[in-house]
Amino acid sequence: QSALTQPASVSGSPGQSITISCTGTSSDIGGYNYVSWYQQHPGKAPKLMIYDVSNRPSGVSIRFSGSKSGNTASLIISGLQAEDEADYYCSSFTSSHTYVFGTGTKVTVL
Amino acid sequence: EVQLVESGGGLVQPGGSLRLSCAASGFSFSNYWMHWVRQAPGEGLVWVARITHDGSGANYADSVNGRFIISRDNAKNTLYLQMNSLTVEDTALYYCAGVPVTWFDPWGQGTLVTVSS
Numbered sequence: 001q002s003a004l005t006q007p008a009s010v011s012g013s014p015g016q017s018i019t020i021s022c023t024g025t026s027s028d029i030g031g032y033n034y035v036s037w038y039q040q041h042p043g044k045a046p047k048l049m050i051y052d053v054s055n056r057p058s059g060v061s062i063r064f065s066g067s068k069s070g071n072t073a074s075l076i077i078s079g080l081q082a083e084d085e086a087d088y089y090c091s092s093f094t095s096s097h098t099y100v101f102g103t104g105t106k107v108t109v110l
Numbered sequence: 111e112v113q114l115v116e117s118g119g120g121l122v123q124p125g126g127s128l129r130l131s132c133a134a135s136g137f138s139f140s141n142y143w144m145h146w147v148r149q150a151p152g153e154g155l156v157w158v159a160r161i162t163h164d165g166s167g168a169n170y171a172d173s174v175n176g177r178f179i180i181s182r183d184n185a186k187n188t189l190y191l192q193m194n195s196l197t198v199e200d201t202a203l204y205y206c207a208g209v210p211v212t213w214f215d216p217w218g219q220g221t222l223v224t225v226s227s
Contacts, residue, residue, distance in 0.1 A: 001171060001172055003154065003156075034212040034213075036212070036213040036214065038155070038214070040155075045205060045217040045218065045219050045220060046155065046205070046214070046217055047217075048213055048214065048215040051211075051212065051213035051215075052211075052212060052213070057215065087154075089154060089155050091155075091157075091213075091214065093212055096169070097169050098157060098160070098169050098170075098171065099145070099157040099160070099214075100157060101147070101154060101155040101156060101157055102154070103154055104154035104155070
């Protein structure tokens with residue numbers, strides 16, 4: 001049950017697009033289309049941003065999108081805004097019928 | 111309003127026990143598989159345990175298997191986590207979360223567990 005691998009930090013200027021990667025194995029990301037992404041502001045609970053790889057819940061900005069290729073999933077934030085500055089975590093269902101989260105990525109808006 | 115409210119956290123000595131509760135409201139609790147996720151201070155999210163919608167099955171992370179027990183009372187719309195043989199590595203903010211299908215939503219605000227002598 002090793003954590004999924006994410007870059008520790010990603011930064012961008014307002015209006016730019018950034019991509020956060022999330023790398024796992026064939027036993028989690030590669031084996032299922034059950035990848036979700038969460039945004040967490042300091043002192044707050046995580047918030048669902050993307051589910052089942054690329055689906056956006058009601059109320060989440062269209063600037064957030066997701067994709068997957070092989071054992072790696074990605075979260076793309078387009079038109080970066082100051083309010084997007086937060087920690088982001090990916091998660092995947094696993095072949096052990098458990099879940100695993102990513103190591104987390106701190107997004108900084110320059 | 112959809113809401114999950116955790117309680118029961120606190121300071122406990124190594125080797126001690128603690129029982130967390132999570133009260134649900136505003137959604138069909140008995141239709142959701144429920145999970146516990148924890149976050150150590152300054153660290154990332156770690157999945158802990160899950161229970162089926164009717165309480166008939168459960169899974170645990172290796173790090174807590176054999177020490178923690180997840181349970182639920184659908185009549186009371188409440189989820190529980192019995193934590194035994196606690197170690198300093200269990201110190202964290204514990205979130206409960208509902209999983210309607212394959213994603214975590216909603217989330218509670220968390221309850222802090224501190225294991226220290």
